[in-house]
Amino acid sequence: AAGVIQSPRHLIKEKRETATLKCYPIPRHDTVYWYQQGPGQDPQFLISFYEKMQSDKGSIPDRFSAQQFSDYHSELNMSSLELGDSALYFCASSPAGLAGTDTQYFGPGTRLTVL
Amino acid sequence: KNQVEQSPQSLIILEGKNCTLQCNYTVSPFSNLRWYKQDTGRGPVSLTIMTFSENTKSNGRYTATLDADTKQSSLHITASQLSDSASYICVVPTYKYIFGTGTRLKVLA
Numbered sequence: 411a412a413g414v415i416q417s418p419r420h421l422i423k424e425k426r427e428t429a430t431l432k433c434y435p436i437p438r439h440d441t442v443y444w445y446q447q448g449p450g451q452d453p454q455f456l457i458s459f460y461e462k463m464q465s466d467k468g469s470i471p472d473r474f475s476a477q478q479f480s481d482y483h484s485e486l487n488m489s490s491l492e493l494g495d496s497a498l499y500f501c502a503s504s505p506a507g508l509a510g511t512d513t514q515y516f517g518p519g520t521r522l523t524v525l
Numbered sequence: 526k527n528q529v530e531q532s533p534q535s536l537i538i539l540e541g542k543n544c545t546l547q548c549n550y551t552v553s554p555f556s557n558l559r560w561y562k563q564d565t566g567r568g569p570v571s572l573t574i575m576t577f578s579e580n581t582k583s584n585g586r587y588t589a590t591l592d593a594d595t596k597q598s599s600l601h602i603t604a605s606q607l608s609d610s611a612s613y614i615c616v617v618p619t620y621k622y623i624f625g626t627g628t629r630l631k632v633l634a
């Protein structure tokens with residue numbers, strides 16, 4: 411069965427650079443969630459999209475932005491990178507935008523390292 | 526405040542042994558509770574979903590229980606295998622996922 415695809419899997423950037431992470435949800439899933447997971451921490455919700463519109467916002471820094479495109483893939487844009495942005499970034503998708511009831515299927519994550 | 530707490534924080538067991546992981550939650554309103562397994566550096570994978578009316582649910586060697594009155598859930602792993610080494614995360618959704626602190630399980634040969 412198709413799963414959530416994230417690219418790239420690994421990314422190394424310098425401080426103050428920009429990065430773009432991509433997420434391709436499971437086919438027919440119209441909701442995408444982005445999470446940031448630091449070492450030894452549980453995932454922190456950043457932002458979600460349902461039908462190409464932002465549906466919820468969590469602890470996403472102002473330096474980050476995201477959008478969902480017409481094919482439902484999503485991109486997380488990160489600017490002015492800081493050392494503390496080094497983390498695993500997960501994307502999850504679900505079928506109907508109901509975070510309380512739908513199962514979220516997580517992608518393999520993108521490991522971002524900021525030097 | 527909506528919170529999900531797990532215990533123990535970490536656990537080391539020998540291959541073939543059983544173990545039980547605990548999850549306590551103070552999330553309202555409650556509709557369901559989920560257990561995820563997360564291998565190191567990978568995304569969480571759903572193990573089981575417990576709804577309000579379910580007390581026990583099994584998925585292979587994994588058995589989850591739910592006591593909605595005491596707001597507790599447990600995940601029991603039977604006959605552990607080396608591949609069970611991972612973090613196990615309890616999630617209680619409201620309008621978003623409320624993640625537990627996780628239990629890191631290490632299974633030794």
